Amino acid sequence: MRRALLLLTVAFLVVLPAWPSPAANADTEWACTGGSVETCIKQSTDHGYSTDSVTITAQFRDDDEVIDATSLTIFVNDSEKATVSEAGEVSLTYKLDPGRALPATDEIYAVGDDVGYPFQSPTIEHLWVKRPVLTVAASPNGTSGEVGSSFTVQAHLTLDSKPLRNTAVKLTSSMSGQPQISRTATSDVNGSVSFTYTRQTAGEDEIVVTASWQGQSGAASLIRRWRLSPPTPPSTPPTSPTSPTLTPTSPVSSQPPSDPTGPSDSSTPSTPSDSPTPLRASLDLSPNNTSTAVGRDFTVTAAVTTRSGDPVPDRLVTFESTKRGEGAISRTATTDDEGKAQFTYRRNTAGSDAVHARVSVDGTGLSERIVHAWTDRATPPSAAGTLRLDSDVVNPGSDLKLTGSGCPANGRIELSIGDFALAGTRADSAGDYRVVAPLPELPLGRHKVKASCAGSSTTATVDVVGVTAAMGTAGAAGVTTVAVLAFFVLLGGSIVRGLGNLGVELPFR
Structure with a gap:
């Protein structure tokens, strides 16, 4: 059919008119020239986002059958984009050129050439839009x-x-x-x-x-x-209502009434508060900087005491152990009669963790932190050893005499009592030390003496008492005996003088 058409064209010198470009095709079906010999074109989608791609396909057909064309070319905006020779189909996949303003429209068509005779497809349009973010x-x-x-x-x-x-x-x-x-x-x-x-x-x-x-x-x-949830404070029983007190009426004063325009004293005397004084407490956590073999138990002890060293019982302490890469371990415990609460736990992998302890005493939150190492092989704790006082009862203004052991050889020791620094010294080659330090001005009562070395500490308590109390039972008894003897000597002298005045002769006069 195609060859017959060509011969007829040559014989009669008939020039076929060019096919006009039809209007844009908005769907993705084939758009063809029309007639027995034609070029068809279609696209995978008629619109897309600027970051997507589109595929264009063109075919050269004779009576709806794809046949080879001398050349088959796809044009985008009149620019040749893809071409084949001696083939009946060509495809092109492309994206929008960067930098083009959006929205943008491409005009696409194909031209099939058969021995110098071009057959142009209809023009289709592809719309490019911005992809929403x-x-x-x-x-x-x-x-x-x-x-x-x-x-x-x-x-x-x-x-x-x-x-x-x-x-x-x-x-x-x-x-x-x-x-x-x-x-x-x-x-x-x-x-x-x-x-x-x-x-x-x-x-x-x-x-x-x-x-x-x-x-x-x-x-x-x-x-x-x-x-973790904070500890619940103890409930306070409701205050019972007080009975009204009848105040007797004062008698009418005989003094003349005061001048209302003159100065007056409207001040009201203050009454002392009946609320108890909150405890001033401290929290100690031990042992610090020690190690435990993995898989074994480690026990942390929290000690809650007043500033004077007295234990604070019945307080809820919250413990929490945290270790990088593992879950936190939390427990709560109540302080006993000695003001102590314990937390025992274990880890199964080596590494360091931190143990935090928190407690609330009369509305004041206290916290302390130590570090513990978990190893494949446990090492002995580095502790400050022992601390002993020559006397656990002292008078204000006297000296404290302390003896300690267990520190590193020639290690530095810092001694303190309450919030006051006592002295600093160094241990001997055996880790022992002895210090005599003046007692700072402290209130009467029990106080905690603390010795710190190599990151650890140990404590002892001392009672600061008045002179009478410091004398002890024996001293008080001695004073009492002297006073009684003096009394009877004076009494005896008075009796002798009295009898002499009455004329009574005594045998020893």
């Missing part, structure tokens, strides 16, 4: 709450600031040493979704919220800290 936002960030409480994460999805609905959103919560928490939900008409969960262990959660849309992904990250 997916944004994932989540809140609140950096908050903290008690373990066991509920925590709600609010997430919001947008495409170029417009809500993105009906899209899957995933929340993942990760805490070291704890199971991962995952939740999935679908955004509502406002592009919003919420997740609620809780933790039963203190620590830090890393929360990631993710969503995807047409191959584009977005994410938001949050931090949530879970803390």
Whole structure:
């Protein structure tokens, strides 16, 4: 058929008119010239985002059958983009040139040439638009709450600031040493979704919220800290109402009334408060800077005492051990009659952890921290050894005489009592030391003397008493005996003088 058409054209010198370019085809079906010999073209989609690609396909046909053309070329905006020779089909996949303003439209057509006779396809258009940006936002960030409480994460999805609905959103919560928490939900008409969960262990959660849309992904990250519940303070019994007191009426004064325009004393005498004075307490945590073999128990002791050294019983102490890469271990214990509470735990991997202790005494929060090492082989503790006083009862203004041992050879020792520094010295080659230090001005009562060396410390107590109390029982008894003897000597002299005045003769006169 094609050869017959060519012969007829040559014989009758008939020149075929060029096919006009038809209007743009908006769908992805084949667009053909029309007639028995034609060039057809189509695209994979008639519009796309600026970051996507489009595929153009052209065919040369004779009676709807693909046949080889001398050449077959695809043009984009009148620029040749792809061509084949002696083939019936050609394809082109391309993206929008960077830098073009959006939206942009490409005009695309194909030309099939058969022995010098061109057959141009209809022109189709491809629309390029900007891809909207997916944004994932989540809140609140950096908050903290008690373990066991509920925590709600609010997430919001947008495409170029417009809500993105009906899209899957995933929340993942990760805490070291704890199971991962995952939740999935679908955004509502406002592009919003919420997740609620809780933790039963203190620590830090890393929360990631993710969503995807047409191959584009977005994410938001949050931090949530879970803390232990504070100890519950002891309840205070309700105060019973006091009975009204009748005040007798004062008699009418005979003095003239005071001048209301003159000065007057309207001050009211203050009454002392009946509320008890809060305890001033301190918290000690030991042992510090020691090590334990992994898999074995380690015990921490917290001692709660007043500033005068008296134990504070019945106080709830919260212990927490934290170690990088592992979950926190938490316990609570109540101080005994000696003001002490203990926390025993173990680790199964080597490394260092920190132990925190917290306690509330009459509304004042106290905290202390030590460091402990977990090793494959335990090392002996580096302690300050023993501390002994020559006398545990002293008078104000006297000297303290202290003897200690167990410090490193030639190590530095710092001695203190309460909030006052006593003295500093160095141990001998055996780790022993002896110090005589003046007693600072302290209130009467019991005080704690502390010796620190090599990062550890040990304590002893001393009672500061008045002169009478310092004499002890024997001294008091001696004073009493002297006073009684003096009394009877004076009494005897008076009796003798009295009898002499009465004329009574005594045998020894």
